[in-house]
Amino acid sequence: MINNNHDPLPSWHEGKVKQRILEFVEQVTTPESEHFVVEEERIATFDNDGTLWVEKPLLAQMAFYKKELLDADVLEDASKIKRAVNWSIRGVKDLGGLTKMLVGYFRAGITTDEYRERVAQWIAKAEHPRYKRKYTELVYQPMQEVLQFFTEHGFTNYIVSGGSANFIRPWADEVYNVPENRIIASSSRTRLSKRDNELAVKLEAMPFSFEYRSGKVLGIERRLAKRPIAAFGNSLGDVEMLRWARTTQQSLCVLIHHTDDVREYKYGPDPRFHFGKSTLKFAQELNWQVVDMKNDWQTLFNFETSSNKEV
Template identity: 40%
Template sequence: MSAFSELRRSALNAVLSVVVALLLAPSAHAQNDPLPSWNDTAPKAAILSFVEKVTKQGSPEFVPEPERIAVFDNDGTLWVEQPMYTQLAFALDRVKTLAPQHPEWKDVQPFKAALEGDIKTLAASGEKGLLEIILVTHTGMTTSEFEKVVTDWLSTARDPKFKRPYTELVYQPMVELLSYLRANGFKTIIVSGGGVEFVRPWAEKVYGVPPEQVIGSSIKTQFKMQDDTPTLYRLPEINFIDDKAGKPVGINQEIGRRPIAAFGNSDGDLEMLQWTTMAGAPARLGMLVHHTDTEREYAYDRDTEFGRLDKALDAAPIAGWTVIDMKADWKQIFKD
């Protein structure tokens, strides 16, 4: 074989190797896409544009890392909230567990409705009825004991529709968003209307958010020595409601900085988005998750007892908030 033929053969093999490598390798877009579960629609573009503006040195909207605070509602924003809030499902199971010690509950509302699984009557009891159940089922124990009760329940409880643990029913696109923001110097903080000590035991494992970056509703606790051991005992008294107008108050108390990005899904997040975005420079981002996917999750907004999106939906175009259409903007809902 001539030297020319050998050179030609080597060149051909090299070209074939490159072609095969290109065919087998993932695309550069797929490799570099920080939000692979998002479709290439307006919400994804808004997120990428916002992050670029606030992190690029020399940008007129550059924000130093200590000021890059992003706040997230939990129920309906990071994980499922239908057919009821997960913490309410936990409380109802606790009512059934404790019922033998309270035979009077079978005739007293809202406990009667809880025992019978009558969600319509339970919802009609309003905030007062739900708080009554929470106070009975979440107190009378130490904080450590409560954490164990929550952790044990989450390890065995299953969502009625998807038959999966609740901690698997977190939205994959939002988990990617949390990671993307942290990779760009953001501190990601959960601001939940649910109980802070209900969310903290599992938030770091599921979301990558440590306990000290979870803000939520709380009950009063009292320091006690039990068998020479210092404990915090959970009392049947409300300490703080971290919902609606309470969210900006909680953010200010716990963080001491105004966020530059806020993500919610309901009217309970309205004031949090207002507090975050209606503050002028630097760049601000407000987003609402709109549940529109009956096949992969649920479709609801104005007409629901849990996660009502009404006033905030009307406010979005006026305030310049981006509405995430779950059906149109997310390639997948949950991690496979």
């Protein structure tokens, strides 16, 4: 049945995860089904880094900051930021080098509009070091199919990310078909600047919310006041969100497991030095679907490369 015209998930190998996704969508969208869910409640939440696109060897947002902070060529006002960085180095002694520079970057007084514009400019050109492709080309084709399949069946898809909302917003609508107001993600504090009688929202060098682990649940609850019925993640940071997805029969909880070191990267879902219950243990106990990238995904990306071929 693979790749025929009626398969909504052609990049997925036939297998129990694909079967479960198809079965889930059929159950919640069939009015006669005991698991039927009305459209307004068909909320699906997706982690971003490592779940919808490649997060190795360096998170895209970190690659952006490296470029912004270290490559003076791209800085319109490098000296201003350098001054702020120097200032912050004096003020904030205990933080690491990149953090110090980030503090300086925000203290230099960037507006949310300017920040998103810089992200947009960066992502239009930046190249992933291994694939030599734009980051937005490195979204997983099988997940693109899930997003589209859900949308076609009355779901509302949300991105729930530990990365910055303002880093994701400039490109998520075009790439994922998820608009700005459906990005639930970490954010800095902001303040309203009224200089010259012009209002502008400026970013501050202080966290406002951190959508990681419990923070993902709190962010979803604060924004939607509803539980998702489907949730996708790939790491310990997503465990609470997957547990929060309505835990009745009809909910769909999927963990993407990075098992493919030929076409992508091979790594576990837990951060180094994690000693609590492992993510895979949660997956097992709570009966989540675990995607074995190597064996469940026929195609990884929407382009042809050697690293995209099946092994």
